Amino acid sequence: MTRGGPDSELSDKMQPSMILERQNYRRRRLMDAARILPLLGALLFALPLLWPASGPEGDLGDDGVAMSSAIIYVFSVWSALIVSILVFGKSTQAWSRPSDDQG
Amino acid sequence: MASLNLLVLVCLGYVVLLFIVAFVADRLAAQGRSRWLHTPLIYTLSLSIYCTAWTFYGAVGYAARSGLEFVAIYLGPTLVMVGWWWGLRKLVRIGRSQRVTSIADLISSRYGKSNALAICVTLLAVIGVTPYIALQLQSITLSFSIFAEADPDSGYVDGSSALYVAAGLAVFAILFGTRNLDVNERHHGVVTAVALEAVVKLLALLAVGAFVVWELAGGIGPVMAQIDASEIGQWNVHSGRWATFTFLSAAAFVCLPRMFQVLVVENSDERHLRTAAWAFPFYLLLMSLFVIPIAVVGLDLMPEGSNPDMYVVTIPLSQGREGLAMLSFLGGFSSATSMVIVAAMALSTMVSNHIVMPIWLSWHGEGGAVSGDVRNVVLLARRISIAGILALGYFYHRLSGGGDALISIGLVAFAGIAQILPALVGGLFWRGATRTGALVGLVVGFSVWLFTLLLPELGGNVLSDRIYQDGLFGIGWLRPLALFGVSGLDPVVHSVMWSLLLNASGFCIVSLVTFPSPLERLQAAQFVNVFDHSVGPRGWTGTIGQSEDLMIMSQRILGAQQAQDLFHREAVAQGQRGYLPEPSPAFLDRLERVLSGSVGAATAHAMIGQIVGGSSVSVADLLAVADESAQLLEYSSKLEAKSAELSNTARQLREANAKLTQLSLQKDAFLSQVSHELRTPMTSISAFSEILRDTDGLDEAEKTHYATIIHDEALRLTRLLNDLLDLSVLESGQVSLNMRDGNLSDVLDRAEAAALAGSDRPLLVRRQRDEERFALQTDLDRLAQVFINLISNAQKYCNAERPELRIKVRAVSDRLLIDFVDNGSGIPPDSRSVVFEKFTRVSGEKAGGAGLGLAISREIMQRLDGNVSYLPGKSGGAFRVILPLATRMAAQELRA
Helix, strand or coil: CCCCCHHHHHHHHHHHHHHHHHHHHHHHHHHHHHHHHHHHHHHHHHHHHHCCCCCCCCCCCCCCCEHHHHHHHHHHHHHHHHHHHHHHHHHCCCCCCCCCCCC | CCCHHHHHHHHHHHHHHHHHHHHHHHHHHHCCCCHHHHCHHHHHHHHHHHCCHHHHHHHHHHHHHHHHHHHHHHHHHHHHHHCHHHCHHHHHHHHHHCCCCCHHHHHHHHCCCCHHHHHHHHHHHHHHHHHHHHHHHHHHHHHHHHHHHHCCCCCCCCCHHHHHHHHHHHHHHHHHHCCCCCCCCCCHHHHHHHHHHHHHHHHHHHHHHHHHHHHHHCCHHHHHHHHHHCCCCECCCCHHHHHHHHHHHHHHHHHCHHHHHHHHHCCCCCCHHHHHHHHHHHHHHHHHHCHHHHHHHHHHHCCCCCCHHHHHHHHHHHCCCHHHHHHHHHHHHHHHHHHHHHHHHHHHHHHHHHHHHHHHHHHCCCHHHCCCCHHHHHHHHHHHHHHHHHHHHHHHHHHHCCCCCHHHHHHHHHHHHHHHHHHHHHHHHCCCCCHHHHHHHHHHHHHHHHHHHHHHHHCCCCCCHHHHHHCHHHCCCEECCEECCCCCCCHHHHHHHHHHHHHHHHHHHHHHHCCCCHHHHHHHHHHHCCCCCCCCCCCCCCCCHHHHHHHHHHHHHHCHHHHHHHHHHHHHHCCCCCCCCCCCHHHHHHHHHHHHHHHCHHHHHHHHHHHHCCCCCCHHHHHHHHCHHHHHHHHHHHHHHHHHHHHHHHHHHHHHHHHHHHHHHHHHHHHHHHHHHHHHHHHHHHHHHHHHHHCCCCCHHHHHHHHHHHHHHHHHHHHHHHHHHHHHHHHHCCCCCCEEEEEHHHHHHHHHHHHHCCCCCCCEEEECHHHHCCEEEEEHHHHHHHHHHHHHHHHHHCCCCCCEEEEEEEEECCEEEEEEEECCCCCCHHHHCCCCCCCCCCCCCCCCCCCCHHHHHHHHHHHCCCEEEECCCCCCCEEEEEEECCHHHHHHHHHC
16 A cells, blocks of 8 residues: 555655755856856956966067967956856756746 | 049048948838848947057057057957956847936936936036047048049149048938937938948958968968067057956946947847857957058058058058058948947037037927927937037037147047946946945046046146146146056056046945935836836826826927828727827826937936926835836736635635535436436335226225225325435434433344334244343334344345344444344345445345435434445345444443
């Protein structure tokens, strides 16, 4: 009797709610990501400030960072940010109207 | 050689193309076939007016001077777009729900629809953007002059092109930017033209970049090597400037009137942000991709002293690539024109809504008596504003002489516009921000910016040397380039730091100490919690007589047809006929928003206020909105309780209904059984009495026989009716019990004698009289009735050859159990559950009973606080009677 009784009915009801929880959970984490991304981006873009600067006249000191490396770094971070926000946008596309809550 | 005339021709052709595109887009939109105009792609491309001629020409020049620093100007907007989910999304939502027309309108609307703030922001924007427009004109002039230098035959007069360009742009902006008033009908023509220009400038820059990298430098590897070997070949960025510019560009991206226009006002669907969030940064990345290579190759290739700002045009020209140079020129031309058009449009909206309209309204009397067509006034004001703004830009360009590097003018404008940021961000995220705070912050920031950046940047004799040396009024702390004695900073960094710091602190401190007006608090709640509040505050109360005035006024602003449609819709929604809806608070609120789409929040508020007679924001309203979420919570819990109560009641009703149905069924069954029981004796009585009456020649014996049958049947009927009466009395609880003291043994004796008297069937009753000595206090007659019924049942139904009934009595704790067990075959199992029901006869009609005996017995026993039930598990039919045994009696028994 335990299988056909109220127990199985209960587990039937639990099943969809578990999935719902999971969706909610993903939503929350996606929104966390949306918050972190710009901060992460700002941090990464600020990182070059720690690089050793060359002399005032652009002397080619040994410890300076070459412009080509700087270009590659900045544009790589930039592209990574674009791809991340693209992925975020695609994942949130299912939320037909992003009106529910912002936090 | 590239002929200047050809250039002018191409340029004119391009302008004609833009006109056609704008015209067609407007026509399509008017015909409602504008689906493709509302795509995220168009939205993203229209955002690209961020990239002005400053980007197109200036970025390369900037890179040639300072290396990678230029890219900070594009990193700021990228970060803003990346954080769209919790920044821009809110801004766009507010802009749409409040029908905001400009950044000044947004600020004014947020801080209680204050026009003072709107004027302040408008002035700031005009002063900040004028140099920026001048910069665009200058870039066009510069590029013209480059082609002119290359074409010695031309009679080109330096600077004359700026005037034509300014005039042409004014015409374009007026034609397509001031066609209609309601912001819901967005400027499709302008936006589409801007999108086209965005494509052109991107293609132009990419083409020049590809040419430089793959044709001139010989591929990516070599160009990288060339970059490293050049004078900007090392990472050498001023850290303060890098951080400041990133921040400044992020701030300007949101605060610039033209950016606000395309980002918020022209946004037709919030979801477009999702695409723009990655597509626009990608656009920016593409625009910046080839800047450094072009700069490096230009530095290498071009003669000493040539203007690096113009490398994009001069490099292809010097290589004899006139077509490419022409494309590049068109790209720069596109960048400049799109920016100027949108900026002029946005600024003109601000000027007309916040400066011209309030003045005009205060001149033209009160209330519904507003004369003339307001619509025309607004449009005219906008057209004149556009012309005025372009004229301002042109004169600035003439006066400043166009000598500055492009980048510095742009930065000055950015720093000025960024002063709006504290009020904007505070307004969106902090409910405590007040109007006074915003006003103080703006004025302080604006003044500091003016004093430390704009005036020194203008150069000349605007500020005397003494002020630079000794500070304002001789106070050393007030030196423009070393405020509070902090010297040695880059001028832009210095100005941005101090102006925004003082701005934000003034804003915060004053907000903390002042108290907002009710309307302000309402708006604050609406803005900060825009995702929770979908409906506006209900601030207006009006009377029906005012509807007509409102209608007249709306017709003047929206146009007759649109206003009538609007009022008719409202009237229908209110369930009324005709064109004049009740001026309910909800309707007035909606009307205000529609009007604010045309003339701005502050003006719309003032106009409705003039007619309706002032808003009626009460403390109760305020609390209602302020605590809306709490109320919603309370309301929903109330609803929940209500619904629980309802479902409870429904369940009770269902139960009652089921009970009633069951009772009705029982009643029907009972009635049919009773009638059946009555009919059988009645039939025989009538039949035999008929025989007696109608049949002649009956002998005496027969007569006696028939009369006996009739008598028996009559007796049976009487018995049945008595039983029924008895049962109904018992069931209804109206029976009066005659409680007496007695002895169980005596009762059983009496019952046995009564049951067996006059019977022809022998029944042996076995009893153990010593065990029956229990004293009772109960209704002895009723108890005897039960016993009689049980004994006579045994007598009637026991089918044993020698029927025998054993009566066993024993006491279990406080109960007395009396078992009646016969030696027959007992009651079949499937009948056991029904033997106590009325009219139940286990063995057919043979015994002649009505089937009420056991039902009556059970009723009696229940009245006597006992019970009678069938006792399974015995060999024959067995019944158990349970009687309560009072302790007193038990004690008596023990003594006995």
